[in-house]
Structure formats: C-alpha cells, structure tokens
Amino acid sequence: MIELNPFVIFFAAIFTNNMIFSYFLGMCSFIGVSNEIPTSLGLGQAVTFVLTFTTILNYLIYHNILVPLGLEYLRFIVFIISIAAFVQLLEMVVERYFPNLYYALGIFLPLITVNCAILGVSLFMVIRDYTFLQSLGFGVGSGIGWTLAIVAMAGARQRIKRTKLPKGLEGPGITLIITGLMALAFIGFSGIVQIQ
Amino acid sequence: METILITTATVTAFTGVLAFLLTLADRTIGNYGEMQITINDDKEYIVEGGDTLLASLISEQIFIPSACGGKGTCGYCKVKVLEGGGPVLPTELPWITEDELEDNVRLSCQCKVKEDMKIEIPEELFNVREYQMTVESIEDMTPEIKKLRLRFKEGEEIDFKPGQYIQLKAPIYEGNDEEVYRAYSIASPPAVKDYIDLIIGYVPGGKATTYVHKFLKEGDTVDINGPYGDFYYQDKYDNEMVMVAVGTGIAPILSILYYMRDNDIKRKARFYFGAKTPEDLFLLDEIEKLEKDLYDFEFIPTLSRVLDEHNWTGERGRVNVSLDKHIKTPEDKEAYLCGSPGMIDSVIEVLTEKGILEELIFYDKF
Known part of the structure; x- marks a missing residue:
C-alpha cells in the first residue's frame, strides 16, 4: 500500500477517480433524478451524507468483526445489509429530530439505499486497504464528486430541455452520451494525482 | 463444516442485531403516537402518526382523488392543510401552483402526519367510495359516442347529486402502459340505485376513451370511484x-x-x-x-x-x-x-x- 495523505485521496475521489465519471457507479439515480439542479443537489447531499457514515461504519465492521473472524469474503452481503439498515435508521432519526435536514435531503434517503456507488466505496476501501482516515477522505470525497457530477448533469439537462433532440435520444439516451463526454473531460484531471 | 457454521451464525447474528435495532427504532423514534386530524373544523379523527396524510385518511374511509396511488406522480390528491404538516416538500412543488401554495394546498400523499392537523377537504368527499362495477351494456349512440351501463355489486349503491361525476380507471392495456383515471358525468337518474350510465365520446389517442371504445366488452369489470363535483342541480331559487x-x-x-x-x-x-x-x-x-x-x-x-x-x-x-x-x-x-x-x-x-x-x-x- 502506498502511503497517501487522506487529503490527496479526498481530492482524487472528487476529480480523478470520480464515482460517476471514472467508475460509472450510481448511474440509476444519476440518470433518474438529474432533471433539475435543486433536486439533484439535494440528492447529492444525501449521497455524501450517507457515504461518509457508511464508510466509517463499514470500516469498523470490516476491521473489527469480519477480519478477526476470518470472514472477509462475507463483506459483500454484510455491507449491503449494513448500508440498507443504516439508511433506514438514518431516515427515521433525521425525520424525527432534524426536521430541517429532513426537508432538505431526508426524502431522498430511500432512493439511495440501493445506490451502488455507496457499496462501491465500501468495497474499494477494502480492496485498496485504506486506513481509517484514508477511508474517511475517500468516502467524503466520493460523495462530493458524485454531487458535482449530478449537479453538472442537471445543469446540462436543464438547457437541453429547450432544444430539439432526435426522438430516440430523449431522456436516458442523451444523458448517457453527455455522461460520456463529461467523463472524457474529467480525464483531463487525471494527471494531477492517481490513486489505485 | 466449521466455516459454514461460522458464516451462517455471523450473518444471522448480524441481520438479527440490525433487525432488532430497526424494530426498536420503529417503536421509539418512528412512533409518533396518536394524532388528531380535524377536517373542515367539524369532524375529528384519531390516527396513528407517522404515515402519510393520504394513507391516514384512507384508513378512515375518506377517499381523496388520487390516480398514482401515493407515489407523488399524478398531483391529484391535493388538500388544504391549515395546521400541522410542516414545510412543503420538494416532491410536492412540481404539482402546486403559487396561488395554491399561498392557499396552503398540499399533496396529501407526501405530507406526513407528525402532529395534530387541521385540514380542509370538499364536503362531498366524505361520500366518495370505490366501486367495482360490471359492464352491463355498451350501446353506440353515434359512431363516436358510446353509452355504458355499469351495474353495482349486490348490496352496493351510490348516492350522488344529479350532475356529479365519477372517475373511471383505465387499466394497462396494449398501447397504454399506465393506469389513469378519467372523469365522466353520470347520465342516469339519482333515484336509480343499482346501475349508472356514462356517455363516453372517442378521443383519438385518449387513454381512457380508447380503452372504453376499443377494448371494453360487456361483462367486463371496471373500477370507479366517486361521486365528485360541484356541478349539480340547484334548488335555491325557482328560476x-x-x-x-x-x-x-x-x-x-x-x-x-x-x-x-x-x-x-x-x-x-x-x-x-x-x-x-x-x-x-x-x-x-x-x-x-x-x-x-x-x-x-x-x-x-x-x-x-x-x-x-x-x-x-x-x-x-x-x-x-x-x-x-x-x-x-x-x-x-x-x-x-x-x-x-x-x-x-x-x-x-x-x-x-x-x-x-x-x-x-x-x-x-x-
């Protein structure tokens, strides 16, 4: 493992190793909820929020339960369950005790329980053998990167709404093409830093 | 063998703990207790808090018109929320005009019952029910217009004012991939209790009219709900x-x-x-x-x-x-x-x- 500063990982997760533009993870909600900037920003915040906490949680579960028991291969199923349960719990808590937060991003929480970017981050964290701080940087950075991507996409789609498209490309079709173009643009960042 | 046992035990214990935590949370954090909904300053209902307003009202046998079944995609289930209900959610905004915002109109399928609420709904909605009807006859009035006679199930009847309408559900059929409700006025006398007549014109491309004109056959069952509407016979004056x-x-x-x-x-x-x-x-x-x-x-x-x-x-x-x-x-x-x-x-x-x-x-x- 290369000793990378958590901040480097944080920035890399936003720009060079963006969840959407480098790994194409979390595409379902990315395509579905990127019609308007305010909603996509809300969803992005929710993803960042959940990513931060699930990365911490899964780090603890993996290193304190699975590794000591020699059950690393269970990580897929365990991570999925812990994410689903955590999001449920989080939604209940936020709804009850933080009404303002709930109105800003709580209603998006059920949408991202099954977002694969969230499972992806936890799995990458394990594969790349990150330390706790590195994982935290990676989790937060990935969330911000995802938010950046969906907000940029929403901005592009708001403009596209007023243009004429070939019928077959309307909706998801054009969104995927734009995603591809944006991903090409993001390759421009790749010289800054590489994490693997 | 040992691996299998450890694996099973771990997964079971893990899910068990989480299930326990969630149940606990549902009982404590998710438990809002009983809430009171006051409708039109008159009728009071006690409901279990935490559910959506639409679901709570349905559990009290009050049907707010809704076509999508509470998914927030049709925008029909509007009610006036005078007290309680919290701020308007982003999921409601696409359906609510600025005038309605000022009027405290909300989508009842999005707004949750977390405190005592005061709401206003049209009085006649207390009378609205859902019915499953049998198509007794379909008659051509003109090449474009059909008369439908729908018969109630034994023991059911509708109480409507002359001029009011019902909503007819057009199900998913070939060429239509979503359920829609469309309003049709009742053409039969209010005194007749065992059937209603509808007069339905064909609209090219219309989802419900295409269903009625091209697919519906005598003996089929259709879902309707109603009655609705403030257009009916007025007896205030003798004009x-x-x-x-x-x-x-x-x-x-x-x-x-x-x-x-x-x-x-x-x-x-x-x-x-x-x-x-x-x-x-x-x-x-x-x-x-x-x-x-x-x-x-x-x-x-x-x-x-x-x-x-x-x-x-x-x-x-x-x-x-x-x-x-x-x-x-x-x-x-x-x-x-x-x-x-x-x-x-x-x-x-x-x-x-x-x-x-x-x-x-x-x-x-x-």
Whole structure:
C-alpha cells in the first residue's frame, strides 16, 4: 500500500477517480433524478451524507468483526445489509429530530439505499486497504464528486430541455452520451494525482 | 463444516442485531403516537402518526382523488392543510401552483402526519367510495359516442347529486402502459340505485376513451370511484333553467332532467344542445319522453353544419346564436352548462351579456 495523505485521496475521489465519471457507479439515480439542479443537489447531499457514515461504519465492521473472524469474503452481503439498515435508521432519526435536514435531503434517503456507488466505496476501501482516515477522505470525497457530477448533469439537462433532440435520444439516451463526454473531460484531471 | 457454521451464525447474528435495532427504532423514534386530524373544523379523527396524510385518511374511509396511488406522480390528491404538516416538500412543488401554495394546498400523499392537523377537504368527499362495477351494456349512440351501463355489486349503491361525476380507471392495456383515471358525468337518474350510465365520446389517442371504445366488452369489470363535483342541480331559487351542452356534455343534464321528473319538480327548463349534423343527435326518444313527462321542458337542438339534403327545420348555427335568439329576459333564469372549455367560455359570455348573473351560471368544463 502506498502511503497517501487522506487529503490527496479526498481530492482524487472528487476529480480523478470520480464515482460517476471514472467508475460509472450510481448511474440509476444519476440518470433518474438529474432533471433539475435543486433536486439533484439535494440528492447529492444525501449521497455524501450517507457515504461518509457508511464508510466509517463499514470500516469498523470490516476491521473489527469480519477480519478477526476470518470472514472477509462475507463483506459483500454484510455491507449491503449494513448500508440498507443504516439508511433506514438514518431516515427515521433525521425525520424525527432534524426536521430541517429532513426537508432538505431526508426524502431522498430511500432512493439511495440501493445506490451502488455507496457499496462501491465500501468495497474499494477494502480492496485498496485504506486506513481509517484514508477511508474517511475517500468516502467524503466520493460523495462530493458524485454531487458535482449530478449537479453538472442537471445543469446540462436543464438547457437541453429547450432544444430539439432526435426522438430516440430523449431522456436516458442523451444523458448517457453527455455522461460520456463529461467523463472524457474529467480525464483531463487525471494527471494531477492517481490513486489505485 | 466449521466455516459454514461460522458464516451462517455471523450473518444471522448480524441481520438479527440490525433487525432488532430497526424494530426498536420503529417503536421509539418512528412512533409518533396518536394524532388528531380535524377536517373542515367539524369532524375529528384519531390516527396513528407517522404515515402519510393520504394513507391516514384512507384508513378512515375518506377517499381523496388520487390516480398514482401515493407515489407523488399524478398531483391529484391535493388538500388544504391549515395546521400541522410542516414545510412543503420538494416532491410536492412540481404539482402546486403559487396561488395554491399561498392557499396552503398540499399533496396529501407526501405530507406526513407528525402532529395534530387541521385540514380542509370538499364536503362531498366524505361520500366518495370505490366501486367495482360490471359492464352491463355498451350501446353506440353515434359512431363516436358510446353509452355504458355499469351495474353495482349486490348490496352496493351510490348516492350522488344529479350532475356529479365519477372517475373511471383505465387499466394497462396494449398501447397504454399506465393506469389513469378519467372523469365522466353520470347520465342516469339519482333515484336509480343499482346501475349508472356514462356517455363516453372517442378521443383519438385518449387513454381512457380508447380503452372504453376499443377494448371494453360487456361483462367486463371496471373500477370507479366517486361521486365528485360541484356541478349539480340547484334548488335555491325557482328560476327558469337554461341548459346548454354539446356532445357528451348531455350526460349531467340528462341526470338533472331525470331528477326533476322523479321528484315532480315544476320548473321551466330549456335545453340547448349543440351538434354539427343531425347524425350527431342521440337519445332523442329519451328526450322526447322527458318533454312529455316534465312540467315545462323543451329540447332545442342547434346544428352548425347542416346541408340541404338533411331537410333540417330546427335551429342553425352554434348554440350561442340560438341562445342569443331565445333568451329575452335574464331576470328569472339560471344556467347549467356542460362542454368543452371553449364552448363554456363563449356561452358564459353570451349569457352574461344577456344579463344573467354570473353566480347563477353553473358549469362543468371537460
């Protein structure tokens, strides 16, 4: 493992190793909820929020339960369950005790329980053998990167709404093409830093 | 063997702990206790908190019109929330106009019951029920218009005011991939309790009308809910009734006329019906009977595209022309209009110009 500063990982997760533009993870909600900037920003915040906490949680579960028991291969199923349960719990808590937060991003929480970017981050964290701080940087950075991507996409789609498209490309079709173009643009960042 | 046991035990323990935590959370954090919903400052209901307003109302047998089933994608289930309910959610905004925002209108499927609430709903919604009906007959009135008779299940009946409408569910069929509800006025008499008649015109590309015209067969079952609507017979004054309709707009007018016949109401009534050619006129024998049975009723069809070969001796031109000609004194009249928005707007213009008070013009735009 290369000793990378958590901040480097944080920035890399936003720009060079963006969840959407480098790994194409979390595409379902990315395509579905990127019609308007305010909603996509809300969803992005929710993803960042959940990513931060699930990365911490899964780090603890993996290193304190699975590794000591020699059950690393269970990580897929365990991570999925812990994410689903955590999001449920989080939604209940936020709804009850933080009404303002709930109105800003709580209603998006059920949408991202099954977002694969969230499972992806936890799995990458394990594969790349990150330390706790590195994982935290990676989790937060990935969330911000995802938010950046969906907000940029929403901005592009708001403009596209007023243009004429070939019928077959309307909706998801054009969104995927734009995603591809944006991903090409993001390759421009790749010289800054590489994490693997 | 040992691996299998450890794996199973770990996964079981893990899910067990989480399930326990979630149940605990549901009992404590998710438990809002009993809340009181006050409707129209009058009726009070105690419901379990935490659910959506729509679901809570349905559990109290109050049906708010909703086509999507609470997914926040149809925008029908609007109610006025006067107290409680919290801020308007982003998921509601696409459906609520600025005027409605100021009026505290909310989507009841998104707004959750987390505190005592005061809401306002139209009084007649207390009467709304869902019914599964059997199609007893489908009759062609004109090539474009069908009359549907739907029979209630044994023991069920509907209580509606003459002129009100129901919503008919068009299910998913070939060429239509979503369930939709469309409103149709009831054409049968309110006194008849075991069936209702609907008059449904064909709209090219229309989801419900295509379903009714191309797919529905006698003996099929359909889902409806109702009754709805604030267009119905008014008995406040004893004015002469000016009724105006085109095409399928005849349905609520018929129901009103039957009601007057069944209750022996002695009021003068004139029915101006607009169509293009004599072929577009239908149910003439029913109307002729009504002309005989009612105290003082006259049917005045007006045709806008008559050719010489039709030998038409009645009124010609649009209904506006006919109204302009026949209405002399406005003081003692009230009007019932049913038709397209364009027709209604132009008729209201003629009637108000004649001097009929706007509050005495009742209409149903479709």
